[in-house]
Amino acid sequence: MNKSLAMNVAFAGLLSLFALPSHAGISLNGTRVVLTGPKKETSMLVLNDESMPIMIQSWIEPFSTSSDQDVPFAITPPLKRLSGNARQQLRILYQGMGLPADRESMFWLSVQEIPQKSKDENILQIAVRQRIKLFYRPAGLPGDIDQAPSRLQWRMVLKEGKPGLEIRNDSAFHISFGTVNIKSGSNNYPIPAEMLAPYSSQSFMIEGASSLAPGGATKIEFESINDDGVPVQHSGDISS
Structure with a gap:
């Protein structure tokens, strides 16, 4: 058996020791969040689609990874244990300053499922993250978003x-x-x-x-x- 074939066989054997999860255990009740001023709070619903309890972690980050933009939002709870087939409302709070008043601003809202520790040491666990757009829309903007x-x-x-x-x-x-x-x-x-x-x-x-x-x-x-x-x-x- 040549060296290349031996390496491929060994790699395939290594993969066979692990099982990958087929899908994420959480879902969100929307594809985006819009916070319209003068309100300073909105929410997003997270659903546990599995029968087993899970942990979720949530945070907000700048739209661009190369940006040093401040994030004037808080999210609560940032960490939560969610029972099987349960749901949790995430509250998104705006501090009320720090964003332009003449245009929308956009951020990312991320919700990540933290894998539970498996009893089987041969299970490869992957943290699955869902990320959606969060828009802050100041009051009194000219025009109409639908137009x-x-x-x-x-x-x-x-x-x-x-x-x-x-x-x-x-x-x-x-x-x-x-x-x-x-x-x-x-x-x-x-x-x-x-x-x-x-x-x-x-x-x-x-x-x-x-x-x-x-x-x-x-x-x-x-x-x-x-x-x-x-x-x-x-x-x-x-x-x-």
Whole structure:
């Protein structure tokens, strides 16, 4: 048996000593949390979908891992034992200062299941974390969150000498995308846009459209994700 084959057999034998959990034991009652001012508190419900008790740990962190942004929130309880098939309400508390008043701010809410110690030493246990968006929406922002997606500006540009698409968000709200597609005749060009922050723009290269000149695409079709986590269909024109 050659060295490479022997190593593969040994590795496969090692994996056979462990059993991996098939799914997470917790679920959340939403895909995002929105705290709207002047309120300083909101909540999220965590459900234990298993019959066995579990421990959960919860925390809030900046949206960007490279950011030194302060997190002016507290979450309670941060650590909780949850009985089988039980539920727990997490309270999210805002300290009332430290965030812009003219636009939304976004953070991550993480809820992690802490594995119970197994009686079987050959069981590999993995901590499963669920992470959802937490938005703070100050009172009195101009415009309407439900109308903001339809007011996005779409423009054909050249990006690194190739056809590209610029998306501009002049609203005070974050806009999350499902699918984004350029329709040009019978051709369809997907755009990997995920979210656009308030008063910002992003540009994307149009993959597979090397011969498409600025102004050549006529329509944009996209899904925005609303506060309930539901995709909403939109279409619009693209300017050159």
